[in-house]
Amino acid sequence: MIEVQNIIKSFDGTEIIKGVSTVFDKGKTNLIIGQSGSGKTVFLKCLLSLFIADSGKILFEGKGLKKMSIKERSILRQEMGMVFQGSALFDSMNVEENIMFPMQMFTQKDDDEIRDRANLVIKRVNLINANSKYPDEISGGMKKRVAIARAIVMNPKYLFCDEPNSGLDPKTAILIDNLIQEITAEYNITTVINTHDMNSVMEIGEKIIFLKDGLKSWEGTKEEIFNTENEAVTNFVYSSDLFKKVREVYLKDESDEEQMGTTSA
Amino acid sequence: MIKSIFGKFTKWKILKQLILKDIDTLIIGSMGIVSFISFFVGGVVSIQTALNLENPLLPKNLIGFATRQSVILEFAPTFISIIMAGKVGSYITSSIGTMRVTEQIDALEVMGINTYNYLIFPKIVALSLYPLVICVSMFLGVFGGYMACVYGGFSSSSEFIEGIQLDFIPFHITYAFIKTGFFSFVLATIPSYHGYFMTGGALEVGKASTVSFVWTSVVIILLNYLITQMLLT
Numbered sequence: 001m002i003e004v005q006n007i008i009k010s011f012d013g014t015e016i017i018k019g020v021s022t023v024f025d026k027g028k029t030n031l032i033i034g035q036s037g038s039g040k041t042v043f044l045k046c047l048l049s050l051f052i053a054d055s056g057k058i059l060f061e062g063k064g065l066k067k068m069s070i071k072e073r074s075i076l077r078q079e080m081g082m083v084f085q086g087s088a089l090f091d092s093m094n095v096e097e098n099i100m101f102p103m104q105m106f107t108q109k110d111d112d113e114i115r116d117r118a119n120l121v122i123k124r125v126n127l128i129n130a131n132s133k134y135p136d137e138i139s140g141g142m143k144k145r146v147a148i149a150r151a152i153v154m155n156p157k158y159l160f161c162d163e164p165n166s167g168l169d170p171k172t173a174i175l176i177d178n179l180i181q182e183i184t185a186e187y188n189i190t191t192v193i194n195t196h197d198m199n200s201v202m203e204i205g206e207k208i209i210f211l212k213d214g215l216k217s218w219e220g221t222k223e224e225i226f227n228t229e230n231e232a233v234t235n236f237v238y239s240s241d242l243f244k245k246v247r248e249v250y251l252k253d254e255s256d257e258e259q260m261g262t263t264s265a
Numbered sequence: 266m267i268k269s270i271f272g273k274f275t276k277w278k279i280l281k282q283l284i285l286k287d288i289d290t291l292i293i294g295s296m297g298i299v300s301f302i303s304f305f306v307g308g309v310v311s312i313q314t315a316l317n318l319e320n321p322l323l324p325k326n327l328i329g330f331a332t333r334q335s336v337i338l339e340f341a342p343t344f345i346s347i348i349m350a351g352k353v354g355s356y357i358t359s360s361i362g363t364m365r366v367t368e369q370i371d372a373l374e375v376m377g378i379n380t381y382n383y384l385i386f387p388k389i390v391a392l393s394l395y396p397l398v399i400c401v402s403m404f405l406g407v408f409g410g411y412m413a414c415v416y417g418g419f420s421s422s423s424e425f426i427e428g429i430q431l432d433f434i435p436f437h438i439t440y441a442f443i444k445t446g447f448f449s450f451v452l453a454t455i456p457s458y459h460g461y462f463m464t465g466g467a468l469e470v471g472k473a474s475t476v477s478f479v480w481t482s483v484v485i486i487l488l489n490y491l492i493t494q495m496l497l498t
Binding site: 045048050073074075076077078080082084085086088089090091092102104105106160 | 278369376
């Protein structure tokens, strides 16, 4: 579980994150949504301590990031997995080496054990015949799978994903979303995903946080997002005609069910 | 940055691979161009000297002497370093800069790796072998001068060799290698700094490489002046 308490982050005197507080639950896919420039990436980078928040607290299992010793932070980092927007695979390494890399860095296991573990994870993310290929020889979807495999190879407690399905076709995007959700449940990880993809919101949004201009504007689940009265959320989530229709149908079904319930009672 | 480079060390098994890779890219990969330039510039220095020795009273062995002095004191350590600032420096800046813009450095940081040590330390170690490159450059520069002089008919082989041995001061070699040691550190750190702290995209990687070349060259020239002033005057 990650607890965020009133964090503020500014750059050159401009506040990008203006006091966000929330809790990311274990074993759930937690989504951060919002328009481009709303502060999603900065917020995620604060969680990863790639940016240090100006004020506020970030607690990992109740322990504050700022109060941790260098060693504790180092251990915490090894418990984090991150899937970057552009996958951030190491160009000079092939798929297998990319996945083996964190284990080679931080474990004392021999190469065979590391390779076995890497191949297990490769199978888990359904990467076939790609072990010896380099990042520039594989598709965007495969790169994301490699990035996910690299992120989970160390059995992390926390998984962070920045726009994991950006630039992917809808089918692959759904596969990646489902893979992340399955892995979250399977490994009981606290997963935090930055996205502005509404399919992801509807598919895997077990907890959703809506950021607007650096402030948390709304918080809820994928079911609650259909009923929300928050104008900023509805304007953002239902900006396309398709999702407006989906919402209308969902709300109609819900009221029909309620009416039927009342009649039968 | 310098403190962090020598801070928390990367696992030796990984670091060793990175160092060997950087030796291959930065040192062995530069031998070809350094050899080519040194040989021909040595030849040109020798021809230019010969063509300017119009006075018949001046001995022919001065061609060998002038070639040796030019190559050992300045051409090999300083001007090859400027060329290396372009070749090796641009490579370092663009490779680290590309890692920055594609978030590979962020990925390393998230894993808890000391990115300064992981990325820059192997380059400093690899470039500590840079004096070997200069050694090759010195030899080929003088050899190129010899070939141009002897086969161009400007002096005899014995006269050129006599000139090379004339008034030889061993400290000049020491001076050249002291300079080279400083230059190798500059060649590793300034381009790394410009790559590591760059922001933006592909265009900025190109700009960072250019800026890094300019600054590396400026620092090399200034250091050259200071070291010469301190050691030879």
